[in-house]
Amino acid sequence: MSRTLYGSRAAPAVQRQWFKSGAVPVAVYGLGKMGLPLAAVYAENTGNVTGVDIDESVVAAINDGDCPVAREPGLPSLVESLAARDALQATTDSRRAREASVHVLIVPTLVDDDNDPDLSALTDVAGDVAAGLDPGDVVIVESTVPPRTCVDVLRPLLEDASGVPRHSFGLAFCPERTSSGRALRDVRGSHPKIVGGVDDESTRVVGLVYGVLVDNDVIPVADATTAEAVKVFEGLYRDVNIALANDLARLTDELDIEVRDAIDAANTQPFCDIHTPGPGVGGHCIPYYPYFVLHWLQTETPTLSTARRVNDSMPGFVADRVAEGLAASEPNDGDAADARGTVDAYVTDGGAIEDTTVAVLGLTYRSGVAETRASPGVDVCDLLADRGATVYAADPLVEASGVRAEHVAIDELRDCDLDAAVLATAHDEFDAVDWSAFDPLVVVDGHDALDVAGTDHRVYTVGRGWR
Structure with missing residues (x-):
């Protein structure tokens, strides 16, 4: 017999036992790289989860006990065991999930071409x-959304489309706080779990649910909007902090110092936590969350818009350094080893990149993650191609599909007759590149990760300058 939690008068211990025994059916909507680990943790605790996804290949793989999400430790074996005992079943037909009384939504929320938040996947x-909502059900949103989405968008949608009065079902926002490559560990409780409902009963129910799922603290906040803001604010903090680091990195040449060392030393003060500079900010989170405020709310937030401009400009900064290195005259004192890229030592020529051959190492936004959304490496390829370069792209995880570059294997780079190379993503696989095998190059290292010691290459490291 199926049970519901919202509005139940049973003792909390009894409700918790219902949930753990599978008497409270769960449906998880969205089985991507965040959704599948979440569904798996629900299933290992309850034994009664239906996963819904529009991708037939994902659904087929899960039902066969295969894991369509790569590079997640522990997830393949967990999916295999859950599927074998029918604790987790997947479907493309949302009607099969209508018997659930806990509905968990974890689908992408991005921005459109005008950077306006796009909630179409979530509202669909x-x-x-x-269509299958019943009194006593609870809807839990884990997708990152603009603040007030639950109260202004989802609650009226659910109420109107279902005919269930708003005080007869629960709705809460419980942000995912999960990183690729450690998803199971994070879902199970690497960080405290934030829960906030549109009413007190919603908050109580989801607190009970996540009290079963996670090993960390469950922190109830005042309401769903506060919980939504928590998740967005986490991303905004990182975007603004990275922008500060990138702005400081631009001071390297003028100050004639290694800014990365200054940042490291500054961070020994407990009230200072400057992030690390780099070639830009990518992925499905940080580049988009600022627009959940900038293009959703009315209040001006100039710090957020400035941070976005700074971070969006970093691929151009990297391309400029390639041009600077290619156009450089010999340093004025004749000693290249002592030159640190001061303004009078190197002269930038806007056309220096034209008719050159440049390799971009890394197309994914982050090392070890096969995701190219908003990736700085893709932008660097485009900018170099715009300036007339022949661009080769090497990445161990993805091809160069849709990128203005020709894909090349890492061990084929030495055959490309390169004039320059850019490290855009610090994949471990790039450690195997033998830089001594190349004729002298201009190398721009976006992450301070390349070992080019003992070579004659002219190297610029973001935050360290020329050497």
Whole structure:
């Protein structure tokens, strides 16, 4: 017999036992790189989860006990065991999830071409949930959304489309705090779990649910909007902090210092936590969350817009350093080893990149993660191609599909007759590149990760300058 939690008068210990025994059916909507680990943790604790996804290949793989999400330790074996005992079943048909009384939504929320938040995937799924919503059900949103989405968008949608009065079902926001490559560990409780409902009963129910799932603290906040803001604010903090680091990195040449060393030393003071500079900010999170405020709310937030401009400009900064190195005259004192890229030592020629051959190492936004969304490496390829370069792209995880570059294997780089190389993503696989095998190059290292010691290459490291 199925049970519901919202509005139940049973003792909390009894409700918790219902949930753990599988008497409270769960549906998880979205089985991507965040959704599948979440569904798996629900399933290992309850034994009664239906996963819903629009991708037929993902659904087929899960039902066969295969894991369509790569590079997640422990997830393949967990999916295999859950599928074998029918604790986790996947479907493309949302009607099969209508018997669930806990509905968990974890689908992408991005921005459109004008950087306006695009909630279409979320509202489509919410419409599917509403078609089978019953009194006593609870809807949990883990997708990152603009603040006030639950109260202004989802609650009226669910109420109107289902016919269930708003005080007869629960709705809460419980942000995912998960990183690729450690998803199971994070879902199970690397960090405290934030829960906030549109009413007190929603907060109580989701607190009970996550009290079963996670090993860390469950922190209830005042309401769903506060919980939504928590998740967005986490991303905004990182975007602004990285922008500060990138702005400081631009001071390297003028100050004639290694800014990365200054940042490291500054961070020994406990109230200072400057992040690390780099070639830009990518992925499905940080580049988008600022627009959940900038293009959703009315209040001006100039710090956020400035940070976005700074971080969006970093691929151009990297391309400029390539041009600077290619156009450089010999340093004025004739000693290249002592030159640190001061303004009078190197002269930038805007056309220096034209008719050169440049390799870009890394197309994914982050090392070890096969995701190219908003990747600085892709932008660097485009900018170099715009300036007339022949661009080769090497990445161990993805091809150069849709990128203005020709894909090349890492061990084929030495055959490309390169004039310059850019490290855009610090994949471990690039450690195997033998830089001594290349004729002298201009090398721009976006992450301070390349070992080019003992070579004659002219190297610029973001935050360290020329050597």
